[in-house]
Amino acid sequence: MDQSLSKSDIASVAISTTALSRVFQTYKKPQGLKASLTGFFNRKYEYKQALKPTTLEIKSGTIVGLVGANGAGKTTLLKLLSGLVHPSSGTASVLGFEPWRRQESYLRNMGILLGQKNQLWWDISPADSFSLLGRIYDIPKDTVTLRVIELATKLQCTDQLNVQLRRLSLGERMKMEIIGALLHRPQILFLDEPTIGLDIVAQNTIREFLTSYAKAERPTIILTSHYMDDIAHLADRLLLISHGAIVYDGTVKGFMGKADLKQRLKMRFDDPLKVSVKADGGEWVIEAGAAIADLSVAGQDVSAVLKEILSQTRIAELQIEQTDFEDVIHEFLASESRRR
Amino acid sequence: MSFWRRNLAAARLAWIQQFEYRFNLFVDAILQPVLTATVEVALWYAMVSSIGDGVELAGFSKAHYLHYALWAAFVARVGANWMYEFRMGEEIQSGTINVILTRPLSFYQFYFSQFMSYKVLTSAISLVVPAFVSTFLIPGPTDLTRLPLAGLLIFGYLVMAYNISFIVVCGGFHLNRISSITAAKNIAIWCFTGELFPIDLAPPAIKHLLLQLPFSAGVYVPVGYITGRCDASLVLNSLGSVIIWAIVFGLIGQLLWTTSIKKYSGTGA
Numbered sequence: 001m002d003q004s005l006s007k008s009d010i011a012s013v014a015i016s017t018t019a020l021s022r023v024f025q026t027y028k029k030p031q032g033l034k035a036s037l038t039g040f041f042n043r044k045y046e047y048k049q050a051l052k053p054t055t056l057e058i059k060s061g062t063i064v065g066l067v068g069a070n071g072a073g074k075t076t077l078l079k080l081l082s083g084l085v086h087p088s089s090g091t092a093s094v095l096g097f098e099p100w101r102r103q104e105s106y107l108r109n110m111g112i113l114l115g116q117k118n119q120l121w122w123d124i125s126p127a128d129s130f131s132l133l134g135r136i137y138d139i140p141k142d143t144v145t146l147r148v149i150e151l152a153t154k155l156q157c158t159d160q161l162n163v164q165l166r167r168l169s170l171g172e173r174m175k176m177e178i179i180g181a182l183l184h185r186p187q188i189l190f191l192d193e194p195t196i197g198l199d200i201v202a203q204n205t206i207r208e209f210l211t212s213y214a215k216a217e218r219p220t221i222i223l224t225s226h227y228m229d230d231i232a233h234l235a236d237r238l239l240l241i242s243h244g245a246i247v248y249d250g251t252v253k254g255f256m257g258k259a260d261l262k263q264r265l266k267m268r269f270d271d272p273l274k275v276s277v278k279a280d281g282g283e284w285v286i287e288a289g290a291a292i293a294d295l296s297v298a299g300q301d302v303s304a305v306l307k308e309i310l311s312q313t314r315i316a317e318l319q320i321e322q323t324d325f326e327d328v329i330h331e332f333l334a335s336e337s338r339r340r
Numbered sequence: 341m342s343f344w345r346r347n348l349a350a351a352r353l354a355w356i357q358q359f360e361y362r363f364n365l366f367v368d369a370i371l372q373p374v375l376t377a378t379v380e381v382a383l384w385y386a387m388v389s390s391i392g393d394g395v396e397l398a399g400f401s402k403a404h405y406l407h408y409a410l411w412a413a414f415v416a417r418v419g420a421n422w423m424y425e426f427r428m429g430e431e432i433q434s435g436t437i438n439v440i441l442t443r444p445l446s447f448y449q450f451y452f453s454q455f456m457s458y459k460v461l462t463s464a465i466s467l468v469v470p471a472f473v474s475t476f477l478i479p480g481p482t483d484l485t486r487l488p489l490a491g492l493l494i495f496g497y498l499v500m501a502y503n504i505s506f507i508v509v510c511g512g513f514h515l516n517r518i519s520s521i522t523a524a525k526n527i528a529i530w531c532f533t534g535e536l537f538p539i540d541l542a543p544p545a546i547k548h549l550l551l552q553l554p555f556s557a558g559v560y561v562p563v564g565y566i567t568g569r570c571d572a573s574l575v576l577n578s579l580g581s582v583i584i585w586a587i588v589f590g591l592i593g594q595l596l597w598t599t600s601i602k603k604y605s606g607t608g609a
Contacts, residue, residue: 079606084441086602105445119439123357135349138342138444164360305505 014060014220014225020090020245022076050076052244053090058237060187063214063221065235065252067228069333072252073244074224074322081222082112082190108137108306108310111186111219119177120165126176127161130183137184144183151179154209171202178206182213191223193229207233215314228326240329242336252325259328262296265305266319269293277308296323341477349456350450358461369465377413377470380535384409398541400569406407407536411482412559415490416535418463419497419558424455425505426519432512435607439590448506448597455502481568490562492574495556496582501529503589510593513600528562534560539571554578554585 024044029039030218047230051073058064068074081092083099083106092099097106120129127148134144152158155175159167165176172193177186181189194227195203196209207230214221214234226232233254238255248255268293277286284295286309297305302320309315358365388402397405428451431437440447474482508525512518530536532555539550539560550556551574561578564570 075606084438086605087606102441104444107442112438117435117438119442121353121357123360128356132349133443135345136443138345149567197574213412215493225514264469284452 012060013057015094017092018055018090020092021053021088022051023047023049049244054246060220061218062236063234064237064239065231066222066224066239067231069242069336072121072241074241078190083299109187111181112190113177113181113194115196120180122166125162125164133180133183172311175203182231187219189219189221193225193228210234228329232325262298262323263302264296264321267293267315268316268317270316274312347449347453350453354454354457355461360398369462371416373414373466377410380409380413381406407474407480407482408563410470411563411566413533414466415563416559418494421501421505422522425522428509429512429518431449443530452502459498476545482566488567489575490565492578496579499587500554500582500589503586506511506593507596510596510600513603529555533558554581
């Protein structure tokens with residue numbers, strides 16, 4: 001953990017949790033009618049600790065990227081902090097409120113976007129939904145109109161404001177959901193997969209919008225995403241969560257610094273190799289007779305590998321790719337999944 | 341002030357949603373109750389057709405029965421609340437309740453305002469039919485000047501019915517799927533309201549029991565009052581009973597909500 005708060009920082013802490021945890025009761029039913037019948041009379045429940053006791057502090061105005069494999073506990077943490085669910089144990093304070101008490105003053109200052117769930121009303125136009133939200137949040141009508149136009153212009157979706165939500169494409173819907181989440185200028189914003197399922201153009205529009213919004217309005221943001229570009233672009237701080245526990249708390253740069261960065265070499269040789277080329281640790285091998293090779297090599301070993309190959313043959317084509325944040329995270333998540 | 345603004349906005353939402361689907365609104369507010377009324381009036385017509393003019397059955401004329409059947413079908417439709425109960429249950433089961441839980445809005449109020457607004461809209465449209473039929477096509481004992489007091493009783497009944505629904509809906513946090521409970525509860529209440537037959541036709545003990553229950557305020561008492569079977573004192577008694585039960589069910593609902601919401605797992609988010 002490379003983040004710590006001094007006493008002067010405590011006053012600007014937006015989120016703090018102490019041993020916050022949540023256990024869910026689940027019921028597993030083996031496949032088949034017989035198992036259904038058995039389960040009807042004798043149901044066996046299991047308890048899954050979705051979030052292990054978690055203690056953390058997040059300063060106001062920070063953008064936190066919350067990353068983990070499916071089922072790691074990211075959404076559970078978001079649900080707890082947004083007040084959607086009660087904890088099994090522990091405490092949390094968000095903007096000075098206990099979130100699950102759902103006090104009006106807290107809910108007025110909090111915004112949430114659940115990428116896989118509609119937050120607006122399906123059967124009416126986004127404009128009607130925003131008007132309703134304006135009344136719910138006690139925002140004057142003119143202010144709502146101006147705010148909607150401002151946000152819709154930045155998100156390039158003004159033309160769709162009066163179309164029934166169900167008739168919009170996924171990308172257009174997501175833009176409307178973002179407007180709905182930001183309409184009341186929340187001090188704290190929970191974004192759960194805001195770019196999920198979107199094409200690259202829509203992803204970039206939303207990413208750029210969120211970057212400029214965060215700079216302009218400085219809310220505290222907790223962002224989960226499976227697209228590491230979202231995290232790399234936006235997050236000041238990275239929380240990696242695995243099996244319900246936070247396993248890394250620091251910056252993206254710090255995480256990359258700790259990672260075992262490798263270079264990917266893709267080669268085509270003029271003539272097949274005469275003798276096998278092997279790594280010292282046995283991580284890879286290019287067999288004798290190979291005319292092409294595709295291998296990941298630690299940065300400091302690249303020149304030695306190339307030297308050995310060049311002693312046998314000429315390299316007709318060579319591509320060197322730097323391992324990026326996305327690769328490192330994917331490798332991390334894959335190794336975490338294997339640990340299950 | 342913000343309380344009213346918020347709830348009026350929720351009420352407005354129900355109207356906007358209804359107007360989005362014009363044909364559905366027509367079927368819901370006109371066609372469905374007209375079909376029900378046609379069947380019920382036809383059944384009662386078949387039963388009382390042998391009664392000659394001036395002859396009475398259990399103290400009431402043929403016209404009394406036909407008017408009762410006509411109004412009962414429409415008023416029962418006004419008092420029905422299965423649709424909103426089902427929707428609220430679905431919100432919990434599917435997790436779309438998250439929309440409301442993360443806003444400064446109460447789930448109870450949000451749906452109460454929508455429910456009442458929907459009832460005002462559909463009732464205003466559908467009750468024109470029995471008013472027209474009983475005035476111009478089959479003149480009889482209907483007294484339209486009695487509509488305001490009957491309407492007040494129906495409103496009280498709706499509040500109580502909504503509070504009962506809210507109790508059932510809270511069960512959704514524990515049981516996940518509650519649609520069968522909704523169906524069973526509504527059939528039970530339907531038997532007690534007096535839509536099937538005027539409660540005064542029941543044996544004295546059963547009549548006494550049914551009138552002690554608040555459910556007769558859903559059909560029998562208001563329709564009986566409009567069609568001349570009951571007097572104002574029964575309406576006022578029924579109104580008092582409905583108010584007391586609405587408060588009791590409301591308190592139970594709020595208590596259940598406080599405990600049940602802790603079970604919520606934020607499904608699907």
